[in-house]
Amino acid sequence: MAKLQATPYTLTSTHDVLTPLRIARSVIAGTDVEEAAFARWFDDLRSRFQMKVQRVDLDALVGWSTAPDTGDIAHDSGKFFRIEGLEVHFPHRPVKAWSQPIINQPEVGILGILVREIEGVLHCLIQAKAEPGNYHGLQLCPTVQATRSNYTKVHGGSSVPYLEYFRDTTRHRVLTDVRQSEQGAWFRQKRNRNMVVEVSEDVELLDGFRWVTLGLVHRLLHREDLINMDLRTVLSCIPFAGPDLRTALTVRGDDFHAALVASCNEESGGLHAMSDILSWITEVRTRTEVSTRDVPLGGLPGWHRSAEKISHRSGLFFDVIGVDVRSGAREVNAWTQPMIAPIGTGLVAFLVTRILGVLHVLVHARAEPGYLDVVELAPTVQCTPDNYAVLPRAARPSFVDEVLGAAPEQIRFDTLLSEEGGRFYHSRNKYMIVEVDPEPGFEHPDFRWLTLHQLVDLLRHSHYLNVQARSLVACLHSLSARERR
């Protein structure tokens, strides 16, 4: 029990108003010169970092076993993750019940970006890293992405670089620190701690890491399969808002940009007051009935295990597969592991609209079986269009046609991005931001138009925005830098 440092007390402002301005500065600081230097660095890395991934039979996984009684797949150490069965009941949906494999990974890992002012501009320390599920090899990650097994060294590898900045923050400044969910369709209540930590001291720069401005990160978000999911989610939780942002960003931009910047500003107001939005979320969470039950993975109704995979009898949704990984740059040089391999490319999209000069985003209060608290706010559209071939017509998601039928001038963002390459094999979604006219707009009991400021406000807390919506928030922020070139 230490005594409080008694004199002098200082009272700090409850809300930090300077950081959003510093963030805005970093957003507009990206240059062609920085981008060209990045390209040289990345090309060099790509020529040196190699990872070879081969699919193997599930029974050929080393260190992983199928439990004879349940058919669940688990690591012999009891760590990492397990693949189990889940029975899901949605009594009020067109598809009222199903069974599916699900990843159980109860540990909370750390996804952390280290930031530092360099010549007065905030820079992020990013890492180029290959993961077995990546479609195009190397991608850009946060400074640290560590499961608890990682940093307690279950895998026997080397320690995680830069982890100490996130494990003991007392000497540093914490800009973001919030636990957020990941794919609720594939993970059972998985959460990761999203952190942004600012240091003022010198930091050793290791091979494979690079300091970049937010402006450069925003440019790179428009490239296919480059900014990985973990980096996108941490980026979305950065406090992108505040009264100073308007001054910093409105120096340029057409009407769309002015509306985007106004949307970041609390003073612009919004179609709904925050208390109404919170009440709506409470209402949907209370009204939505979903129940799940852990069941054995072996003999899961509708699913079949062959030597090489566990798959749905329709051939849709996803497979559980095994991979053999060999790498010169990972913590351990060779391993095998099970992965989720989705069938088809997903579609993840926000409809946005300008209302009285303020950009609004149409979010969907969506239930997924793996969420801790029933419902999270999701993109307007989040689906794999191919899956709906076998489902009743009423199960077809709303607004798919508005997104897929958008004219080129409505499309503000459109890039194929990967999901987490450590668990998901070639899992890619087409991320889109599509602008629609406010008239006719859309309202629906499960959808609401929110401003970007309101989304950023909710992102300070856990379990409001799902991982796909967080990715799209990062994409939305990136639009403030893109048109500058």
Next chain:
Amino acid sequence: MAKLQATPYTLTSTHDVLTPLRIARSVIAGTDVEEAAFARWFDDLRSRFQMKVQRVDLDALVGWSTAPDTGDIAHDSGKFFRIEGLEVHFPHRPVKAWSQPIINQPEVGILGILVREIEGVLHCLIQAKAEPGNYHGLQLCPTVQATRSNYTKVHGGSSVPYLEYFRDTTRHRVLTDVRQSEQGAWFRQKRNRNMVVEVSEDVELLDGFRWVTLGLVHRLLHREDLINMDLRTVLSCIPFAGPDLRTALTVRGDDFHAALVASCNEESGGLHAMSDILSWITEVRTRTEVSTRDVPLGGLPGWHRSAEKISHRSGLFFDVIGVDVRSGAREVNAWTQPMIAPIGTGLVAFLVTRILGVLHVLVHARAEPGYLDVVELAPTVQCTPDNYAVLPRAARPSFVDEVLGAAPEQIRFDTLLSEEGGRFYHSRNKYMIVEVDPEPGFEHPDFRWLTLHQLVDLLRHSHYLNVQARSLVACLHSLSARERR
């Protein structure tokens, strides 16, 4: 899919600044005249409303059965609640593991206060109601306290009065709507929806209900066993804050009151920035290891079932008992049910201190087995002192001595209040607010000094403050009215 009402759009301020002022007006509007009229009304009700509660054997409960295989106690309809067994593991605590009975009540009920402006002043519609566990019969409740079984009429009684205002809020104004946890030591992930709904239309006043100012409610909070737990938790979630509150309340009060009012005001600042507080909560939630496992109630280690109760072999903690209830004023006139009967009176206390003229409250990040997300912010002290007789000395809670040894002039609030009388039998806690000198203050990894404004801000969201802390927040608010007499 309805079209958005397209023209004219209006953008509303994201944060409501007028409501806190209207709340402050209602707080200072309590008068001796109102209190005297209330006393006459309440005395009359007490003479008319009768409830007779008798303890009965567990096997004598009608409609409730003990499952032959598990020993769990459940209602034959499958509704209401079940009493089950829970095995709890806290690997890093002095008491590393135990087993206990726990109430499983997965339904989310509604606790709602209807408010309305009467002659320009907000009034709350409260209800006088007897519940079987109440120590002194009739207590004051919110307008509505309805479990889902209640309003879907599983019990076959009459419908819940005023419930329609909370089930369809489209014509009304929602001031508060947030799901909050209840006792994590006795309930498995129980939540209730805390709502405050304002109507502008006339409302029929039923027998047993009364419109009162917040000022009167605050006065009555100082009476033993009068304001029930459900009313206290909804009161705590009312948005008591905003820049106008200072003007409204600083017309009176000594230094303590000025510090209390300043503490409600965001502009006063605080010892910790909000981002640091959120990061601290994230850190404690990540660091704290707790795991639970559902186990059968029958044969629970350390517990013994006799004809009349299930009790711990030490005679401490709580018993599971049966009661027979006969009442003229409840939804059904007679029933039996199991209840939790705690042993001994609890102590629930906030230490508060003035730092540079701003009152700060010492909150404890506390893990309880029934929480949805590991840890919630709890009072500085929350314990039943008698229980620690059988536990190791290291298990004795911090700050108990500071509370129990406080001099009379340090004690700002000290009242015995009841916990929920529908589940808990004669469960009473001594609620205290004790002022300490800032020097020596206290810091500890699991404790932080927060302002009242910060607590109110957190109360807009679920699972930050536990039910005991919420009661104490309501008690703190009540101090702004008390000294006025």
